[in-house]
Amino acid sequence: MKSYSSKEDLIAAIRLSYTKFIQEFKDIPASLGNKRSDLVDKTPAEMLAYQLGWIALLLSWDEQELAGVEVQTPTPNYKWNELGNLYQDFYRQYADLSLKELQVKLDKSVVHLIDWVKSLDNQDLFEPGQKKWATTKAMWPVWKWIHINSVAPFTNFRPKIRKWKKAVLD
Template identity: 25%
Template sequence: MNVPQTKSELLLAIDKNFNKLMSYLNAIPPELTSDNSMDGHCKDTEMSVRDLVSYLLGWNTLVVKWITSDEKGLPVDFPETGFKWNQLGLLAQKFYSDYSELNYNALITELEAVKDEIVKLIDELTDDALYGKPWYTKWTMGRMISFNTSSPYANANGRLRKWAKNNNISLK
């Protein structure tokens, strides 16, 4: 899918990639979701399926924080307070830790809820607000949302397909 350039394209990309992600996540036997056998977000590390879901949940929660802070006229601390863009591996580790107490089903429920919140926030914005001007350096708000929702969902889908193939699991 091409990079979204409009509100409708952004919502379509989020919907398409998220629905595929959910079908994959729901096909994984629950007893395998905690196995650290998938390539991690840091070089030479491994993570579990639940870590992957925690990672997506963490980024989606940040997207909500960014949009709501901006709506309130507050400064947006990209990517997250206390982290720089060259520390995304550490941020991934923080997300794994942040959600470590949730069981797999609760993680999935939280991810669905925050994705729905993002869609609601996008619905309230215009194409111009999303794509009419830079929001963070040269990137528009729509592109920053895409970078942290539909694109990571697509990346996660690829990771899950590879992991499932290596573990003889059917995601269909």
């Protein structure tokens, strides 16, 4: 996994990986947003919903902690070994939105994520144990949680959406 030496490097990675990912959606017709392909495990709409769900969760953990609420990760309803069910909730939560609406919503979520990263000081971002919600057995620093829930999936879903487009659009 990539490591970051500065807040600016992390923000640049978020922006670059997101830009590359979201550009892949420009030539997908709205009518095909929920079309399945046997070659890819998620539809385009599900890929966007997945990202929306994780960014919202990540931001909510910090908001809850700042409000004095004891945070249960990933959610009070799901444990870490139940992520498949959590993903299904993400898909249901955003199921009524069009592909374009999902993209607009994700654009705003990424801006919110970057604004949050900008608001964190280097200690909160790079030193483990600074946020109660981030004190799992692994003791990851916050930057790692951000990377795992934004940069990594944006990067990993890009080949998936390309594979989906090749199977469905060609």
